[in-house]
Amino acid sequence: MGLRPNKQRAQMALILLYVILLLNIVIFLLKLSNSVLLELSYIGIYAPEIFHKLYYLNYQITYFIGYVYIAAVIISIITFIRWFRRAYFNLGVLTNECRYNDNWASNGWFVPFMNLYVPYQIMFELYEKTNNYLLEKYISLEAHETHEKRLNTNHIKWWWFLYIILFLFYSFQVFTLSVSREYGIEITGNTFYFLSRTGLLIILNIITISIIKNYLKTEILLSDITANNLST
16 A cells, blocks of 8 residues: 655645635734724823724724634634645555554544644654654665755654643633623623734644644655655
């Protein structure tokens, strides 16, 4: 069984992640500008009618972007998981010793409690075993230049750390919805909370893009090696 093509899936996942990154930056700036507008209105820099026009315009833009953002996130989740599963399937073809079946590269995100560690283990396994495979192949092929690790597993640790932090953020948000309804206390609508969460999403976006781009380069190497093996 040969490797299945994964370049197009990686590129689609990257495009959607770049779109979400841009949207997160725009949302962050809009929320920040709203906060600044409120502060300026308090000290009387803006006349009430001008403030209301600017604030309403900002709100309308944010409202529209929110719908686009939700659609982009849903599509991005699908494209990322499709890339992730194909990459793990190909690793199984190469090494024949993966910890999980490739189905878990998709199912692992949706099973309660297991979604807190299974995707991390699979991504870490992708990076570690691919590095080891390439190192062995370069040595066996007596390559003129030694193979240096192209995949840094520290990126995976930071990626998953941020994922867990954001998971806690959203869990806290769901929990406080009932509190705010019962006691009239708004916590997650706080500007600092919103900006902190969006800032973390931007960083997670950047790291995820880096992870896919790095692995895509490695997948090209894997394709070249397997093609050379077949030709010989």
